[in-house]
Amino acid sequence: MQKYIKLLKKIQSIVPFHIKPKFKNEQDLLNWNKKEGLLSSKSILRKNKARKMKKIFKNSGIKKLYINCSFENYKTFHIGQEKVLNASKKYVKNFNTQFSNFIFSGKPGTGKNHLAAAIGNYLILNGKSILIITIADLMSKIKKTFNLNNKYTEEFFLKKSSEVDLLIIDEIGIQKESNYEKIILHQIIDRRSASKKSTGMLSNLNFNNLNILLGERIIDRMKLGKLLCLNFNWDSYRPFVNINDI
Numbered sequence: 434m435q436k437y438i439k440l441l442k443k444i445q446s447i448v449p450f451h452i453k454p455k456f457k458n459e460q461d462l463l464n465w466n467k468k469e470g471l472l473s474s475k476s477i478l479r480k481n482k483a484r485k486m487k488k489i490f491k492n493s494g495i496k497k498l499y500i501n502c503s504f505e506n507y508k509t510f511h512i513g514q515e516k517v518l519n520a521s522k523k524y525v526k527n528f529n530t531q532f533s534n535f536i537f538s539g540k541p542g543t544g545k546n547h548l549a550a551a552i553g554n555y556l557i558l559n560g561k562s563i564l565i566i567t568i569a570d571l572m573s574k575i576k577k578t579f580n581l582n583n584k585y586t587e588e589f590f591l592k593k594s595s596e597v598d599l600l601i602i603d604e605i606g607i608q609k610e611s612n613y614e615k616i617i618l619h620q621i622i623d624r625r626s627a628s629k630k631s632t633g634m635l636s637n638l639n640f641n642n643l644n645i646l647l648g649e650r651i652i653d654r655m656k657l658g659k660l661l662c663l664n665f666n667w668d669s670y671r672p673f674v675n676i677n678d679i
């Protein structure tokens with residue numbers, strides 16, 4: 434620092450009078466240095482956070498199509514869309530204080546994944562870990578552990594899916610769930626609710642059919658806390674999506 438102060442003094446003695454120096458005295462230089470130091474440490478913090486987020490995003494299972502989904506770009510043309518949008522916003526606002534699971538059910542293309550990703554993207558920015566996975570992918574990961582050459586065990590995936598702050602299971606009901614799948618689902622939801630970790634489900638089935646498919650044991654666990662059930666019953670938005678804009 435002494436070196437810079439000396440240099441500052443030297444510069445002051447030789448610059449023409451009409452040129453206004455950036456620093457009038459040592460204190461100015463010291464203040465500037467402090468401010469710059471603070472700015473650069475903030476930028477390092479931001480960069481680290483971004484790096485960490487990238488790692489979480491990679492593991493979050495938010496697919497490319499949904500990486501930019503937010504509450505802001507969910508368009509509302511009628512009261513039904515307004516209702517699901519507002520309820521999703523409220524859900525993330527209360528995430529830390531109110532334990533609640535959710536079920537988004539209804540027609541394809543209506544924005545169930547859009548709002549689930551918006552919830553996920555919002556929570557990731559707030560330091561939460563999330564996993565969005567189709568039931569088929571989850572089961573295939575678990576079933577692969579039956580192979581003796583697989584380095585992971587069934588327990589590893591059960592633990593992994595029970596630990597994230599929010600687990601969203603997609604495409605429930607696309608295939609007929611087997612008894613084994615129901616046992617696994619029950620175990621995951623049971624472990625999660627025991628540690629007050631929320632679970633979301635996305636399905637094209639209506640709530641009644643979902644009830645029948647999953648059975649009372651699973652639905653009962655989902656009802657712990659305050660279950661948010663949202664129906665997406667309007668025409669698909671897909672014809673309006675310009676894939677090149679995403």
Ligand SMILES: Nc1ncnc2c1ncn2[C@@H]1O[C@H](COP(=O)(O)OP(=O)(O)O)[C@@H](O)[C@H]1O
Binds near residue numbers: 508542
């Ligand atoms: N209300 C909406 N505003 C903007 N984009 C929407 C809306 N509803 C759906 N989309 C978009 O339409 C596509 C299909 O929606 P998606 O969420 O995958 O439907 P679902 O999961 O209900 O089948 C996605 O690209 C999504 O971002």
Ligand SMILES: [Mg+2]
Binds near residue numbers: 542545546635
């Ligand atoms: Mg979907």
